[in-house]
Amino acid sequence: MRVLVVGASGAIGTRLVPQLIARGHVVIGTHRSPDHADRIRSQGAEPVQLDLLDQHAVRAAVDKAEPAAIIHQATALTDLRDFKHFDRSFAQTNRLRTEGTDTLLAAARDAGVRRFIAQSFASTLYERQGGPVKTEDDPLDSHPVKAMRETVAAMRYLDETVTNAGGVVLRYGGFYGDEDGMVEAVRRRVFPIVGSGGGMSSFIHLDDAAAATVLALDLDGPAVFNVVDDEPAPVREWLPVLARTLGAKPPRRVPRWLARLVAGEAAVVIATESRGASNAKAKRELGWELRYPSWREGFAAAYSGDPLMVPRHGGTQDAPPWPEPSSLPRS
Numbered sequence: 033m034r035v036l037v038v039g040a041s042g043a044i045g046t047r048l049v050p051q052l053i054a055r056g057h058v059v060i061g062t063h064r065s066p067d068h069a070d071r072i073r074s075q076g077a078e079p080v081q082l083d084l085l086d087q088h089a090v091r092a093a094v095d096k097a098e099p100a101a102i103i104h105q106a107t108a109l110t111d112l113r114d115f116k117h118f119d120r121s122f123a124q125t126n127r128l129r130t131e132g133t134d135t136l137l138a139a140a141r142d143a144g145v146r147r148f149i150a151q152s153f154a155s156t157l158y159e160r161q162g163g164p165v166k167t168e169d170d171p172l173d174s175h176p177v178k179a180m181r182e183t184v185a186a187m188r189y190l191d192e193t194v195t196n197a198g199g200v201v202l203r204y205g206g207f208y209g210d211e212d213g214m215v216e217a218v219r220r221r222v223f224p225i226v227g228s229g230g231g232m233s234s235f236i237h238l239d240d241a242a243a244a245t246v247l248a249l250d251l252d253g254p255a256v257f258n259v260v261d262d263e264p265a266p267v268r269e270w271l272p273v274l275a276r277t278l279g280a281k282p283p284r285r286v287p288r289w290l291a292r293l294v295a296g297e298a299a300v301v302i303a304t305e306s307r308g309a310s311n312a313k314a315k316r317e318l319g320w321e322l323r324y325p326s327w328r329e330g331f332a333a334a335y336s337g338d339p340l341m342v343p344r345h346g347g348t349q350d351a352p353p354w355p356e357p358s359s360l361p362r363s
């Protein structure tokens with residue numbers, strides 16, 4: 033089928049396009065930065081430069097592409113640095129998830145596009161109460177911390193709007209597989225374990241995320257899936273393993289008060305209270321089999337070799353520069 037991938041040049045888009053083509057689809061892939069056309073073309077897709085916030089351009093692109101399916105993977109997270117002002121850092125992504133989704137859905141509806149899939153996020157979305165691992169039916173966080181209210185609201189908006197329109201929402205886990213900002217921060221030992229390190233993370237290797245997305249094209253919506261691996265784990269468990277895999281020093285441990293001071297409330301809550309997600313539904317209903325069922329083998333496959341061999345194209349977010357706890361006063 034003809035598939036329009038909006039955000040084809042990003043972390044997930046560049047893994048998705050080759051898998052779609054291998055499956056026999058014809059892919060039209062959009063990018064925002066002018067110099068990303070070659071990346072899409074070299075993967076066998078037709079590149080189209082598009083700003084998702086430009087309604088006329090979106091309508092024209094959808095009409096021209098004549099897709100049977102649209103996959104919305106547009107975010108603006110490349111230079112994410114400031115977690116203290118969380119909503120400000122996510123503001124453009126939030127617009128892509130709200131206005132951008134509305135625009136794309138309206139164009140899809142008018143052009144008679146049958147399938148619509150959109151990117152959401154599992155880890156920071158679910159209620160921070162009850163069990164450590166959440167299914168798609170569990171309640172979402174109704175009281176996010178102030179710093180990330182707009183971001184959580186934008187994710188909720190996308191989920192509701194897309195499913196109301198009959199589409200499929202994929203709540204991905206934390207992506208890994210690229211030499212991204214998280215990896216860079218762990219290498220530099222500026223990604224600490226906060227408090228007891230009890231916040232749960234659900235990860236997903238980018239190739240497995242792309243594979244689930246390809247399978248979702250065969251599904252009638254509306255539907256929501258957690259696209260995460262088999263092993264949600266607390267930060268205190270996975271972070272030392274990632275550091276060891278990278279050949280980095282073990283992560284520092286910092287108290288909550290210090291993390292709050294340096295990185296802000298949102299970072300502390302994510303590091304200490306987040307819940308993980310279950311992939312049972314995606315495996316059952318999509319027939320999805322993971323190449324990397326756990327981050328343990330996935331981290332090793334992605335990062336244990338020569339770091340220069342690890343593909344790199346994406347973000348370079350800096351984690352905060354962690355001072356030693358003893359150098360700061362207690363709040």
Ligand SMILES: NC(=O)c1ccc[n+]([C@@H]2O[C@H](COP(=O)([O-])OP(=O)(O)OC[C@H]3O[C@@H](n4cnc5c(N)ncnc54)[C@H](OP(=O)(O)O)[C@@H]3O)[C@@H](O)[C@H]2O)c1
Binds near residue numbers: 043105213348
């Ligand atoms: N679930 C997760 O953990 C998750 C989800 C998303 C991102 N991330 C991480 O965030 C970092 C950056 O992500 P990324 O590499 O995907 O880059 P990104 O900057 O988030 O861009 C993603 C895609 O959206 C496109 N885009 C940006 N602004 C747009 C706009 N106004 N209209 C239409 N399309 C637009 C980009 O085009 P251009 O490339 O041309 O700018 C790109 O194709 C990576 O490390 C990634 O792993 C993680």
